[in-house]
Amino acid sequence: MSTKNTSAVPEEVTLATGEQIEHIMDMWRRRLKGRNVTLAEANYIIQNGGQYLPTMDKAADVLVDQVRSDMQNTTVRMVCNIRRNRNAQQVINDTGRAKYVTDEVAATMPVGHGPEEVELVYFRLGRVVYADELEREYEARGLTPDPQAQAADNEAYPAFADGHPNGCYWNRDGKVHSYLTFSRWSDGRRHVYCYRDGHRWFDYWWFAGVRKS
Numbered sequence: 001m002s003t004k005n006t007s008a009v010p011e012e013v014t015l016a017t018g019e020q021i022e023h024i025m026d027m028w029r030r031r032l033k034g035r036n037v038t039l040a041e042a043n044y045i046i047q048n049g050g051q052y053l054p055t056m057d058k059a060a061d062v063l064v065d066q067v068r069s070d071m072q073n074t075t076v077r078m079v080c081n082i083r084r085n086r087n088a089q090q091v092i093n094d095t096g097r098a099k100y101v102t103d104e105v106a107a108t109m110p111v112g113h114g115p116e117e118v119e120l121v122y123f124r125l126g127r128v129v130y131a132d133e134l135e136r137e138y139e140a141r142g143l144t145p146d147p148q149a150q151a152a153d154n155e156a157y158p159a160f161a162d163g164h165p166n167g168c169y170w171n172r173d174g175k176v177h178s179y180l181t182f183s184r185w186s187d188g189r190r191h192v193y194c195y196r197d198g199h200r201w202f203d204y205w206w207f208a209g210v211r212k213s
Contacts, residue, residue: 143209
């Protein structure tokens with residue numbers, strides 16, 4: 001069963017009613033009936049329910065993520081199996097990308113905290129943004145950066161950053177941030193940067209964070 005962080009839903013948001021959930025389930029039943037599931041197959045699913053719960057959870061996550069992305073002009077992605085026991089260098093190395101990393105900065109990257117499954121919200125501002133502006137944009141959305149979760153998502157789906165070059169920050173000092181980015185060069189190489197400076201983010205960058213509890 002999914003262990004999605006239930007704190008992802010802000011307190012002021014009204015949850016779906018039981019009637020609405022049942023209506024959505026009726027839409028799902030239509031598809032299952034259309035697949036002509038046999039009596040033997042249905043019995044097998046029921047008798048081995050625990051085996052198929054992860055598949056059902058994933059299908060539900062894909063649906064909810066798509067709806068939230070469509071409604072909020074964002075990209076919402078469930079990130080699973082985040083290995084929080086890895087240090088920052090392991091997190092970066094395991095992305096399998098060409099590395100451009102300042103070790104001293106990487107050592108400050110927040111790791112080891114948080115659930116192993118999170119809902120990661122990507123958003124794009126479509127304009128140039130600086131450190132103080134970016135922090136305000138995160139705050140306005142009720143998000144906080146989670147570099148380890150973002151790295152795990154880019155590790156699991158390396159092609160995502162091809163169309164969604166993305167990054168996040170931590171430890172601002174004045175107008176300087178430490179940051180982590182994922183993108184693809186014109187020659188096809190995928191790379192990861194981890195530096196610290198007064199980074200100016202251009203309009204094509206996506207940012208990501210988890211909802212504050």
